[in-house]
Amino acid sequence: MTDYKRFKCSCGEENPRKLHEEPDKTQVLYYSMQGTPVYKKKIKCGTCGNVFDKSS
Numbered sequence: 210m211t212d213y214k215r216f217k218c219s220c221g222e223e224n225p226r227k228l229h230e231e232p233d234k235t236q237v238l239y240y241s242m243q244g245t246p247v248y249k250k251k252i253k254c255g256t257c258g259n260v261f262d263k264s265s
């Protein structure tokens with residue numbers, strides 16, 4: 210077993226190859242010491258196009 214977390218879209222897609230992490234540029238978590246924003250990550254489903262929160 211690995212500790213790789215699996216995500217599942219509301220459409221039922223749970224193939225990690227179809228679920229891509231992408232930054233949600235509307236939600237800045239914090240700014241790095243260089244001043245660049247670190248965004249919250251969202252999961253985008255490649256099957257239906259739905260974007261959802263990792264924690265859901």
Ligand SMILES: [Zn+2]
Pocket residue numbers: 218219220221222254255256257258259
């Ligand atoms: Zn989906």
